[in-house]
Amino acid sequence: MKRAYRHPSASDRCPVCRGKGIEVHPGQVYAEAALCQCVGDAVCPLCAGTGYVEAPDGRGVRHCTCQSASRRVRLFNEALIPSRHATSTLGSYRHDDEENLPTFGRVMQWTRDYAPKGENRGLVLFGKVGRGKTHLMAAMLQHLALDVGVSVRFVEFSHLLSDLKGSFDRKSGSSDLLEPLVRVRVLGIDELGKGRNTEWEGTVLDELISRRYNAAATVLATTNYPPGRPAGRRTPNLAAPDDPEFRVNLVDRVGDRVYSRLRQMCDFAPLGGRDWREMR
Ligand SMILES: [Zn+2]
Ligand SMILES: [Zn+2]
Structure with missing residues (x-):
């Protein structure tokens, strides 16, 4: 992979x-990164342990690549990627379904094109449960932290809401908890639209997305709900989840405002093949 x-x-x-x-290995709750033992105490062959190498143009010196390893490890550990996704990399994604190849191609393209110093459009992966959406998003975040060296954060939507609820109950307000989610360069929201879909939950999501929108900060997301016009329902029919008569779209779950911001900030890519293609 380029830029590894x-x-x-x-x-x-x-x-x-x-x-x-x-x-990278699974920790108690989150995936954890560390310097590998093979690095050990060996003296760096590039900089002989000084931490500096000559710049390629011959003018002065720059930091040796060995110097950024611990920062990349820290960026990964601050991402809070769930332990079950410690081994979820772009290389370990299973191509069982040919229908998913175009979206996998877009994910690879996105990671290649990501500009660490520029503005980047986000990507929303949508599709049914079990199609590898979270695997791909975790893999993108892992790549960004370890290979590109930018700050990222994984957050599961319903966990975020319960954390926020707890902090509200203690009267500490929402901003403190949202702050790190606003500051991070790339935020990955898992299971967007999941939850009880109360007005309060909508307000929290609106604040988070609006603040990232205003900061021109990148959002990645996974969701079970497809893009499209409002179906006019807020809750899916759990008894008949595949029945198009009872289908609920992302806009029904997150509201017009958040949805239209997401459309401005992100591209949408389906995972799951035929089922989703037929709906467009
Ligand atoms: Zn090693
Ligand atoms: Zn070095």
């Missing part, structure tokens, strides 16, 4: 990190 980070001291033969110098 490699620690100069890491061993290509290392079975744990395969030459990256950073390994």
